[in-house]
Amino acid sequence: MKFIKNHLMFILPLMAILLGIEFYLVFDRTTDSYEEGLKERYSMLVVSKEPIEFSTFKSLENHVSSVKEIERENIVAKVAKGIDDSASDEIIMALPYFYEVRLDSYLDLDNLEKIKANLKVNKNIKKVETFGSSHGSAYRLFKFIKFTLKLFLFFISIVSLFLIIKQMEIWKYAHKERMQVMEIFGAPLMLRSGILFKIAFLDAFIATFLTSLVFLYVKLVWAGVSGIDIIVKNQEKIFKMSDIGILLFSALFIVIIAVYFVVFSAKGVEE
Amino acid sequence: MSNVITASHLTLAYNNGKTEIIKDATFSIKQGEFVFITGPSGSGKSTLLKALYGQLKPSEGDLVVGGLDLTNVRQGRLQELRTHLGIIFQDYKLVNEWTVAKNAILPLMIAGYTIDVQETQAQRLLKHVKLSEHADKYPLELSGGEQQRVGVARALSKNPAVILADEPTGNLDDYSSNVIWDLMENACEQLDTTVLVVTHKIPSVFSLPYRHFIIESKGVYEVH
Numbered sequence A: 001m002k003f004i005k006n007h008l009m010f011i012l013p014l015m016a017i018l019l020g021i022e023f024y025l026v027f028d029r030t031t032d033s034y035e036e037g038l039k040e041r042y043s044m045l046v047v048s049k050e051p052i053e054f055s056t057f058k059s060l061e062n063h064v065s066s067v068k069e070i071e072r073e074n075i076v077a078k079v080a081k082g083i084d085d086s087a088s089d090e091i092i093m094a095l096p097y098f099y100e101v102r103l104d105s106y107l108d109l110d111n112l113e114k115i116k117a118n119l120k121v122n123k124n125i126k127k128v129e130t131f132g133s134s135h136g137s138a139y140r141l142f143k144f145i146k147f148t149l150k151l152f153l154f155f156i157s158i159v160s161l162f163l164i165i166k167q168m169e170i171w172k173y174a175h176k177e178r179m180q181v182m183e184i185f186g187a188p189l190m191l192r193s194g195i196l197f198k199i200a201f202l203d204a205f206i207a208t209f210l211t212s213l214v215f216l217y218v219k220l221v222w223a224g225v226s227g228i229d230i231i232v233k234n235q236e237k238i239f240k241m242s243d244i245g246i247l248l249f250s251a252l253f254i255v256i257i258a259v260y261f262v263v264f265s266a267k268g269v270e271e
Numbered sequence B: 001m002s003n004v005i006t007a008s009h010l011t012l013a014y015n016n017g018k019t020e021i022i023k024d025a026t027f028s029i030k031q032g033e034f035v036f037i038t039g040p041s042g043s044g045k046s047t048l049l050k051a052l053y054g055q056l057k058p059s060e061g062d063l064v065v066g067g068l069d070l071t072n073v074r075q076g077r078l079q080e081l082r083t084h085l086g087i088i089f090q091d092y093k094l095v096n097e098w099t100v101a102k103n104a105i106l107p108l109m110i111a112g113y114t115i116d117v118q119e120t121q122a123q124r125l126l127k128h129v130k131l132s133e134h135a136d137k138y139p140l141e142l143s144g145g146e147q148q149r150v151g152v153a154r155a156l157s158k159n160p161a162v163i164l165a166d167e168p169t170g171n172l173d174d175y176s177s178n179v180i181w182d183l184m185e186n187a188c189e190q191l192d193t194t195v196l197v198v199t200h201k202i203p204s205v206f207s208l209p210y211r212h213f214i215i216e217s218k219g220v221y222e223v224h
């Protein structure tokens, strides 16, 4: 019982760190594509009396990266079902030209206003619609959440690391007698603290395994039925097999630091 | 013959030099010598041994063991020196979660001998100290005297260059004590091992020539 408790006291904080790392990785990946999405969907609608070439747009505003004309036939087809062809042709002739204009980078509201003004210099352009305001605040909220999450994970990791070192010290105390005897008979550090390394490595493997299980469950079972758009869409990004390597490496790195910290804080020679 | 241990104006103390136990002691011991150290309880016999295996740093004076200056020694060199020492502790210092056999061959394990060598050597050693039938037991299942003999077996297991024994027969009857004295005499005689033994009673029957130091009132004196 005590044995299990001791191991849990080590595995749980280690898992907290690993879950934090994995969560960070997943969050970074899914939000990367979300950010890309924000940029991609980020476009302006330009309404013009006469057709405008891409080069004209480019000369008006350098940030323009692509221009797509919205088919007027489609618009008419939608609003005027059942009307005969000659009538719809007339409607088409009367319609202005619609363009979806994309920008090369994510810009704040002030810059968007400038672009708007630049485009309107052309006399044919009657209207420029931007979706800047809603995107801008969504994006900023997003960045803020991301930042607080990182901060939170960082503190969780620090606290967990302290717990790990504490538990390691308890172990050292349990093995102190043997380690001292071995030291007096000239055993090198690695042999003396071999037991600590063994326990720590074993627990690092267990923690990695459990953390991977948690995320595999999230990925394969929970994500599909979560009903959260961004998670369903990014299901394959939630846990990659290469993450196991990252987690194991991190776990081993953490326990090696913990063991060394404890082993070297042991005092050998009395003054 | 060369000196294995040289102490000059050696002062040993606890509490950062505040509690002096041994003061200004000067003596030397040559290779292959057999030395008895006696003295009242609390006089500093165990403390002197502690200094000899590098667990207590001299607060003043010089102390050289096996060519190593213990007033200023690197951990790696000290580790190396310790593999040539056979230490017997007053309180045994056995590892309780190891079997008797494993305890006995700790120095061989540290030296990296193969399991085969370790096992045959364990059998041989335990036979010497009359503990063959206890090989697979754990120290806490043994009597005090039996534990003490495991400690002796461990100290002798790798034929050390120097034996430092603290009351090795403290818990033993005359018969068992004689077994231990014989082992040490043999090591000294046949392997030229240097032997330092702290004891409250020098054995009445002892065939080798020996030296005798007394520790008293912080001094180390030789009895001639």
Ligand SMILES: Nc1ncnc2c1ncn2[C@@H]1O[C@H](COP(=O)(O)OP(=O)(O)OP(=O)(O)O)[C@@H](O)[C@H]1O
Pocket (backbone or CB within 6 Å): B014, B015, B019, B021, B039, B040, B041, B042, B043, B044, B045, B046, B047, B048, B090
């Ligand atoms: N770690 C320590 N810290 C402080 N004082 C100590 C320590 N170890 C021993 N002493 C003191 O040093 C003195 C000598 O102790 P030591 O153990 O060397 O005596 P000893 O001669 O071996 O006695 P005994 O015959 O009873 O074993 C004692 O007064 C003891 O209280």
Ligand SMILES: [Mg+2]
Pocket (backbone or CB within 6 Å): B045, B046, B047, B090, B166
């Ligand atoms: Mg003593």
